[in-house]
Amino acid sequence: MLNPVLRLLALIGVPERWRRVLAEILLTIALVLIIWVALHLWLSRHDSRVIAADRAAGDVAALNTTLAADRAAGAEKDQRDRAFDNEQSRLQEKADAAADNRASPLDALFNELH
Numbered sequence: 001m002l003n004p005v006l007r008l009l010a011l012i013g014v015p016e017r018w019r020r021v022l023a024e025i026l027l028t029i030a031l032v033l034i035i036w037v038a039l040h041l042w043l044s045r046h047d048s049r050v051i052a053a054d055r056a057a058g059d060v061a062a063l064n065t066t067l068a069a070d071r072a073a074g075a076e077k078d079q080r081d082r083a084f085d086n087e088q089s090r091l092q093e094k095a096d097a098a099a100d101n102r103a104s105p106l107d108a109l110f111n112e113l114h
Contacts, residue, residue, distance in 0.1 A: 001027060
């Protein structure tokens, strides 16, 4: 790796006594730059993965909260629906009992309002 740099420095016109030192300095700077770029690329990629994982965890938490709220709302709705159905059944039974007694079904319903 040193020979191509030495030839390039000779073509540029660097004196022979400085070529080897300058070539080693240039190669060291190049190596440090390559390591620095590789490290920054790795850190950038790593950071983006960490951020994506954090966002995914946040999304999962939000979805779990939403799912729990939806389940609770569904359970409340089911409870209201059962209560409504029970009340409708009770009212129908009263209306049927009133019809069996040859009374108006409305009388049976309205009598409990008083």
